[in-house]
Amino acid sequence: MARVEYDDVTKQFLGQQDRAAVDHLTLDVADGELLVLLGPSGCGKTTALRMLAGLEYPDSGDIRIDRRSVVGLEPKDRDVALVFQSYALYPHMSARDNIGYPLKVKRMTQAERDRRVARVAEMLSLGTLLDRRPARLSGGEQQRVALARAIVREPRVFLMDEPLSNLDAKLRTHTRTELKALQRQLATTTIFVTHDQAEAMTLADRIAVLDRGRLLQLGTPDELYNRPVSLFVAQFIGSPPMNILAAQVRDGALVAEGVWRLPLRRRVDAADVSVGIRPEAIALSEPASDAQPAEVLVSEPLGSETIVNVKLGNALVKVRAAPHVRPDAGATVHLRADPARMTLFDTKTGAALP
Amino acid sequence: MTSRAETAGRQAVTRRREGTWIEAVLAHLVFAAVIVFFLAPFVWLVTAAFDADAQAYIRWPSQLTLDNFARVFTEHDFGRALGNSALVAGLTMLLDVVAVSLAGYSLSRMDLRFKSAITYGVLLLQTMPLSATMVPIYGLARAVGLRNSYLGLILIHAAIELPFLIWLMKGFFDSVPRYLEEAAWLDGRSKLRALVEVVLPVARNGIGVVAGLSFLAAWAEVLMVIILVDRQDMFTVPLAFYQVLRTRGGYTEVQYGMVAAMGVLYLVPVMVIFFATRRMMVRGLLSSARGL
Numbered sequence: 001m002a003r004v005e006y007d008d009v010t011k012q013f014l015g016q017q018d019r020a021a022v023d024h025l026t027l028d029v030a031d032g033e034l035l036v037l038l039g040p041s042g043c044g045k046t047t048a049l050r051m052l053a054g055l056e057y058p059d060s061g062d063i064r065i066d067r068r069s070v071v072g073l074e075p076k077d078r079d080v081a082l083v084f085q086s087y088a089l090y091p092h093m094s095a096r097d098n099i100g101y102p103l104k105v106k107r108m109t110q111a112e113r114d115r116r117v118a119r120v121a122e123m124l125s126l127g128t129l130l131d132r133r134p135a136r137l138s139g140g141e142q143q144r145v146a147l148a149r150a151i152v153r154e155p156r157v158f159l160m161d162e163p164l165s166n167l168d169a170k171l172r173t174h175t176r177t178e179l180k181a182l183q184r185q186l187a188t189t190t191i192f193v194t195h196d197q198a199e200a201m202t203l204a205d206r207i208a209v210l211d212r213g214r215l216l217q218l219g220t221p222d223e224l225y226n227r228p229v230s231l232f233v234a235q236f237i238g239s240p241p242m243n244i245l246a247a248q249v250r251d252g253a254l255v256a257e258g259v260w261r262l263p264l265r266r267r268v269d270a271a272d273v274s275v276g277i278r279p280e281a282i283a284l285s286e287p288a289s290d291a292q293p294a295e296v297l298v299s300e301p302l303g304s305e306t307i308v309n310v311k312l313g314n315a316l317v318k319v320r321a322a323p324h325v326r327p328d329a330g331a332t333v334h335l336r337a338d339p340a341r342m343t344l345f346d347t348k349t350g351a352a353l354p
Numbered sequence: 355m356t357s358r359a360e361t362a363g364r365q366a367v368t369r370r371r372e373g374t375w376i377e378a379v380l381a382h383l384v385f386a387a388v389i390v391f392f393l394a395p396f397v398w399l400v401t402a403a404f405d406a407d408a409q410a411y412i413r414w415p416s417q418l419t420l421d422n423f424a425r426v427f428t429e430h431d432f433g434r435a436l437g438n439s440a441l442v443a444g445l446t447m448l449l450d451v452v453a454v455s456l457a458g459y460s461l462s463r464m465d466l467r468f469k470s471a472i473t474y475g476v477l478l479l480q481t482m483p484l485s486a487t488m489v490p491i492y493g494l495a496r497a498v499g500l501r502n503s504y505l506g507l508i509l510i511h512a513a514i515e516l517p518f519l520i521w522l523m524k525g526f527f528d529s530v531p532r533y534l535e536e537a538a539w540l541d542g543r544s545k546l547r548a549l550v551e552v553v554l555p556v557a558r559n560g561i562g563v564v565a566g567l568s569f570l571a572a573w574a575e576v577l578m579v580i581i582l583v584d585r586q587d588m589f590t591v592p593l594a595f596y597q598v599l600r601t602r603g604g605y606t607e608v609q610y611g612m613v614a615a616m617g618v619l620y621l622v623p624v625m626v627i628f629f630a631t632r633r634m635m636v637r638g639l640l641s642s643a644r645g646l
């Protein structure tokens with residue numbers, strides 16, 4: 001049982017004048033949960049993680065594991081395991097000794113150590129690699145050794161700082177799946193850092209989106225995808241990203257990009273808003289009075305689907321269509337949006353309108 | 355396009371080589387002269403040490419013999435001097451390795467106030483000529499009873515090389531990524547044990563260089579031994595060496611064979627250490643230069 005709480009944590013590095021690396025972060029990670037910290041590079045993900053590990057010291061706020069503050073504890077006394085982006089394997093030790101190192105530290109007997117290392121090696125199919133030094137392992141193998149070293153200790157919390165980012169695309173998706181299965185099996189509280197929204201969506205129980213050190217939204221992947229609280233979150237999550245169109249409210253209806261009339265089901269006070277529509281919430285239809293004609297710029301066939309890019313006023317709109325739909329460039333298609341799946345944002349503040 | 359540029363480049367190189375072969379010959383002659391100049395003393399040492407009737411000039415030994423080496427030990431108790439030197443240099447090395455590891459690590463890792471002032475201060479210390487502090491060192495050693503004492507020699511020898519070696523080692527530590535020791539901390543190690551078990555092994559080239567240089571410096575040092583030691587049985591190699599030259603010199607016949615044999619014995623550990631650590635040294639000195 002390990003519950004992790006960030007309580008109003010702030011950290012500003014020397015030389016950061018105007019903003020903090022982590023800015024009043026409050027976050028509650030449930031026991032056994034896999035929480036993903038997601039955000040662009042430099043948003044403070046690593047700093048948040050390192051403060052929990054004891055490698056950075058917060059300026060203010062408290063960090064608790066199982067309701068006990070860990071802020072005053074040395075890293076060695078926190079019982080958390082961190083998988084570094086660069087893996088941080090000890091270059092002078094074999095894979096076996098790397099994995100066994102935390103057990104050696106715990107003064108476990110050689111026999112017990114061997115037994116546990118063998119079990120974890122089996123779990124991660126490292127069997128034949130155990131006698132090699134890190135320099136003689138591929139990136140993917142090093143990554144698995146680093147993971148094994150974290151798992152073998154059975155720590156209270158796993159921390160992972162972009163552990164998949166040095167792998168090639170195929171290995172990355174594969175390892176992602178394995179990692180998720182492994183985390184389910186071990187049921188150890190895990191905080192996973194990434195800037196890759198697809199990774200976050202597939203892995204997470206809940207995602208915390210950070211920007212400039214601030215927590216923007218915390219929720220399940222579905223919540224973030226369907227009910228983003230701001231333009232930033234809306235555009236960060238989903239691929240291709242949500243279409244954001246400038247719109248005006250005119251006599252009870254929305255007019256997007258000056259041309260596309262969209263039904264409005266509620267009252268909106270602001271005159272200028274942005275309307276966000278996911279590519280799959282737009283359908284290509286037969287010409288009809290309520291369908292908006294638009295010119296096709298290019299169709300991108302992806303095998304399982306086609307992304308049709310159309311021009312609407314000055315904006316580019318992406319529409320997710322069936323794989324066999326391949327309108328030619330220059331052709332005219334007709335768009336129809338699902339009114340239930342539109343999100344309105346205040347253009348000035350970026351906040352989603354309720 | 356690239357291939358044409360390459361061809362042109364190659365032609366230029368060839369032309370330059372052809373056009374200046376005289377220069378090349380001259381350059382080789384100059385190098386040869388320099389080499390002869392520097393090697394001559396060593397050639398003399400080696401030939402004279404094995405010569406039954408060694409002279410003050412280089413020649414092929416009149417009669418090959420090991421007699422000179424034997425007499426060095428029987429007539430001059432050179433074994434004692436070798437032992438003294440080995441003891442002093444060995445312990446100096448140990449002390450330096452420990453001190454330099456800790457100090458270099460601190461300068462590399464810790465956020466100290468005035469860190470750059472301290473770092474440059476250390477370098478300034480190294481540039482001070484030792485002879486300038488000879489008198490105070492003598493006085494201090496006398497006051498605290500460290501004359502004619504191995505401990506005194508070890509402390510002073512360790513201190514002499516400390517500033518330079520700290521700088522050197524700081525460079526090595528700078529090139530060891532921080533995340534390695536952080537990983538060790540998270541694996542449950544204290545900072546000191548993480549240093550010993552992870553950082554030092556990764557920086558072992560640096561430790562090798564520090565060990566080698568501190569041993570050699572203490573092994574070769576003369577000035578401090580002269581001012582700190584006057585008991586014959588505590589003489590280190592250079593002093594014993596010097597004494598033979600002096601007492602047997604003057605109007606009596608200089609025992610060139612024995613002097614040369616001592617010189618050879620004096621140099622052997624130097625060569626051994628150099629060849630044992632030369633790879634580490636090159637790698638180490640390069641990486642520490644990069645770290646600046």
Ligand SMILES: Nc1ncnc2c1ncn2[C@@H]1O[C@H](COP(=O)(O)OP(=O)(O)O)[C@@H](O)[C@H]1O
Pocket residue numbers: 013014015016021039040041042043044045046047048
């Ligand atoms: N040791 C440090 N010293 C100064 N600034 C730092 C340090 N570490 C991180 N920062 C700054 O803090 C911000 C957050 O960094 P980081 O947590 O590494 O972001 P992320 O992991 O999300 O990419 C960045 O602006 C970065 O430049």
Ligand SMILES: [Mg+2]
Pocket residue numbers: 042045046047161
């Ligand atoms: Mg980071």
